[in-house]
Amino acid sequence: DAGVIQSPRHEVTEMGQEVTLRCKPISGHNSLFWYRQTMMRGLELLIYFNNNVPIDDSGMPEDRFSAKMPNASFSTLKIQPSEPRDSAVYFCASSLVISGNTIYFGEGSWLTVV
Amino acid sequence: AQSVAQPEDQVNVAEGNPLTVKCTYSVSGNPYLFWYVQYPNRGLQFLLKYITGDNLVKGSYGFEAEFNKSQTSFHLKKPSALVSDSALYFCAAHRPGGGADGLTFGKGTHLIIQP
Numbered sequence: 446d447a448g449v450i451q452s453p454r455h456e457v458t459e460m461g462q463e464v465t466l467r468c469k470p471i472s473g474h475n476s477l478f479w480y481r482q483t484m485m486r487g488l489e490l491l492i493y494f495n496n497n498v499p500i501d502d503s504g505m506p507e508d509r510f511s512a513k514m515p516n517a518s519f520s521t522l523k524i525q526p527s528e529p530r531d532s533a534v535y536f537c538a539s540s541l542v543i544s545g546n547t548i549y550f551g552e553g554s555w556l557t558v559v
Numbered sequence: 560a561q562s563v564a565q566p567e568d569q570v571n572v573a574e575g576n577p578l579t580v581k582c583t584y585s586v587s588g589n590p591y592l593f594w595y596v597q598y599p600n601r602g603l604q605f606l607l608k609y610i611t612g613d614n615l616v617k618g619s620y621g622f623e624a625e626f627n628k629s630q631t632s633f634h635l636k637k638p639s640a641l642v643s644d645s646a647l648y649f650c651a652a653h654r655p656g657g658g659a660d661g662l663t664f665g666k667g668t669h670l671i672i673q674p
Contacts, residue, residue, distance in 0.1 A: 449602075487667060488603075488649065488667075536602055547605050547608060548662065549605060550604070551602050552601060
């Protein structure tokens with residue numbers, strides 16, 4: 446299996462621009478997670494989906510952030526407008542079920558907002 | 560509230576020596592416990608997990624972890640460290656039935672193996 450696939454791997458954008466991060470989960474997995482990693486806050490869960498339905502988005506920092514999962518094999522995390530404090534590594538992860546099963550992470554999207 | 564503590568920000572070990580990366584948890588019930596490793600500029604990779612059964616769990620790259628219920632600990636160990644083991648290690652705990660918000664990560668421990 447190819448694992449969780451994220452794109453772009455690296456993105457540098459100017460403040461105020463829209464950023465879209467993409468994720469393809471492992472085939473057959475029914476849960477998908479978006480995490481953010483920074484030096485200050487460590488690893489934060491932003492949102493997760495079960496069977497394409499958003500279950501908990503309480504970790505989304507503010508309305509500038511939105512996530513969608515239109516089908517079982519694709520999800521996006523959008524930031525509009527972007528700000529320098531959004532600079533971080535964004536990870537997508539997936540698992541077969543939520544409780545007890547291993548969550549597998551993608552390689553991350555490294556976002557820099559200047 | 561549930562939490563996972565990794566009390567050491569950094570652990571330094573000489574190559575060939577045994578290593579231990581500590582983890583304690585505060586999660587209700589009988590949690591599932593995980594270790595992940597993150598190499599520079601990479602995603603988190605699954606190392607091992609404890610669900611039930613034998614308290615000593617063996618995982619990838621020669622790592623193992625020991626579950627201790629009375630001490631609520633799940634320390635990561637390896638008998639002989641390699642320079643290539645240098646990375647950031649995360650402990651995580653999952654409360655059964657807790658959903659994804661039941662998965663709690665520690666802040667990570669930098670493991671540095673000195674040649």
